Amino acid sequence: MFTYSDYNLTKEWSGDLEVHPRTEFSNMLRYKWDQLHDDSNVFRYKLGNIRERIIDKKTRYLLQLNPDRGSNRRSPEEIANLNQPFNTSKFNFTKVSPQEIMFDLVDEQNATDLHRVIVNVSPISRYHSLLCPSVNKCLPQVATKESLKLAIDMFFLFQDRDLRIGFNSLCAMASVNHLHYHLLMENNTLPVEIAKCNHIKGPLYIFDDSYPAPGFCFQIKHKHSIPQLAEDVHKLVRYLHENNVPYNILVTRGQGMGWEGTDEIVRVVVWPRRGSYVVKLLGAFNVAVCELSGWFPVYNDDDFENLRTEDIEIEIKKWRPEAFDILCQEIKSLF
Template sequence: MTTAPPFNSLEVLKQAFTSGLQRLLSNPGLGSYILVHANACFDTDIYQILKRDLAHRFDNLSAYCREALSGGRELAGAEDDQLVFLKLMAIGFEGIQATEFRESGEWELQFNHVRAFRPSRMSRQPVQGISRPFDPNGFNFNKPYLRKEVLWAGELRGNEVELLYNKFPFAPLHGLLVPDRRARHPQLLSAGYHDYVWSLAEELGSGLPGLGIAYNSYGAYASVNHLHFQFYVRSSPLPIERACWHHNGGRLHYPLSCEVFSSAAAAWAHIRTLHERKTSYNLIFRPGRLYCLSRKRQGHYQHAPWTNGFAWYELAGGITTFSRSDFETLDGMAIEQEMGKLRV
């Protein structure tokens, strides 16, 4: 899928994003359908384009599942995908709700219905240290069945890069940016890849206002131990970027330690210290700017029942909820208290 990089403008990227989903929807299998439906639920424009085809495909897959299970036969595909689709069948096509947003104080909340059914993988496992060796037998981006989920692949500013769809997105135009996939690097940031992503955010950001590239370190709710970054393009800044916060020159103190850097070298010096101290962290790269949040590792504190754990989006002030009651009742105090649990 080596074509011209779709990063020159928002219009080009969105067209490539939508076309790729249309292509995926024609593929057989439950996993492709789940990815397309989850991404369509996050964007009303995409949903309107795909709704008729989604409904038709949903009916066909539902009929296949009922027939196979009635006959005592195994469903094809990964068990995770089978379970997710059976949950969607239980809800019914019209019952699958689009992602909704609201604000509570300085915080952004979203009700993400489809993401509630996402398999946990390694993101719920307690971890020790800030890295572990790459495991070719574990879940990683070299799996052949993931090739169909690649939105774009090719050379990008000197590295071989793949941009995969996020199967359960929680950000606009959400993708997984995987550099040098075949090198099998674990989820441990190096100086070279730090500098690369810093420059990538600066260069691509000129054509894509609102572009951000995020990173969850090992132990900070990275769900895959294969070097990757999270790509998104927002129409409005993340809550962590607001001028009211002390780290941006404002008067309010953020609930968690947030270091902000305008120099790639200074940022790496700080990250290297976190590595030496074996401290997990989350990063948000914006053009010419980096937000770094050090935090307790997953499994080393008890998170509230309304969250599956705080990764980069949550630490940046965006809270994903999976039930409508939590979405409607969660307030700023509860969010700030949860962030406080992560202080190192």
Template sequence: MFFKLSATNGATFYLNDLKQKWLKLQITPDVFAYNLNVTKSKFLRVNNGIYVEYNPERTRLRRIPQTIEKLRPVFDEEQFNFKKINSLELLISIPYEGSKISLIINKSPLTVFHTLICPDVAAGLPQCLTPLALKFCITFLLSLRDEEKSFRIGYNSPGALASVNHLHLHLLYITTDLYIDKAELKILKGGNIFRLSENMPTEAICFLFKKWNGSELTMQLQELYNFIIWLCDHNFPHNLFMTRDRSPLKDETLKVFVFTRKYFCYIKELNTYNIGFCEMAGYVTVGDLHLYENLTERQVLSKIQDVTGNVYKLIYEYFEN
């Protein structure tokens, strides 16, 4: 079944509630680390159009990231987790398939409405994707109206820039087309699993989802989850980026990109930019003005290529078997 709790309490209903509460909290003292105020942004237009924003407050004022050393870490009650948030930070709790999805503000936002999607907070789940988390996010985005397709969802695994070892994904509002939105795809398996074309400078796997009900959706969700489990079994950190197809004739298609990395990134460097799901998709935030003014597309793509290395040969073999 698609995300639909009732005729009035569906995905759009909750999204509208989220937007109103998020904006109110932005002007409420001592809730966010800062008021979002991105004054500089640009495309690094050479061939691919990487998008860059200057957001110095995030670099200076964000919570110090945790070091997570395993792809399947153990949840630690002593470290910061989302059970410890201020009650004002919880925007909405959504009942979903016998569980509860908490939508919590990101205290150091990248975009307006930047929210954390946290399944079953009380259970203390580590930062490892679950079938329920994937299903909620995919059906939530597919159930939104076409004019809301600028909402995207991302995930960083442990070793791939995850900052908190408590299961969460990021809901972002990005209105501009990104590098990944325009990336050329090539069929890899069946009718719904693709790779980026050899013409593209980076690599990724793309799972396509449409507004189907029943067994077909269940099967495709299982394919995606099986791949993520395989990545964990083989110790590959990974990032996900979910976005509605932004071409005019494909509004009811959702693309789920999976980016695989060749090595762990344990600690984020706060004085530069790091490669997580945003950067893989072509959305780069920097906090240093000199870096913002001098960053090139070649530098960004080179950094992405460095963290992915040559792992995709094995990835393609996985889908060919």
């Protein structure tokens, strides 16, 4: 079990990735994941060299072929609505085998909460893991202010350019109704990280019309801004939840928005979207947080070889929320 201070969360992150090699925390996760993957039977399938291709230089959509995830993953839970309560009789992360647990993390300011990092036994890619905030409290899959702060804290803690942290709400492709975030490693730059944004109000930005998945964006450079950022993101997420709008969240690095001379900052993106009430393969790919970011795990060779930009954008646009312009004005009034 580790506390935040064990991994030097208090150290200022300057944004200069060249002078921040991977932290001990990031190296430990990679080592433990590799060890479990190579030397145990915890995973539902083993990952070899995943084939990938970038569709075109303009959009930079990333396709990765992973047929096993399409056929061998755990059956998703049936989700009826955003307010579906936690159900102890369903699969949840208190029921994983001890082998799946990589480590526990305790916030010294709130030691009653046990935050757990486990392997995802049906990984999208190498090092795909799950952060389960307050796992002992058995919370449903709703992004709380405390869990958002923890996820952003961990993002700074890793200091690893490959890390992304994602969240799928209920009715937005979450497959387990127990609070969790996805820890994902990918060395390609994703389209969402260079997408152009327009300032709306206060800390709130929005993607311009060139990005096919409309979403809201926040930015942060220094760790001392984390509490306010978590507050701002949660204000938006709470509004979406109270108005029955499913959502996906991504924490990633990306181009700065409106800060001259800043090449790269941390972006927190929130996508409101149409709901999906049955988690199953709806086409060549499902649309969850990875796909909204421009990263597409696909499950068969034909789709991998033949998908084009127009195919992807047609599918992505199907999940745009209704009356997004009206929603945008309502969100603007929160700030």
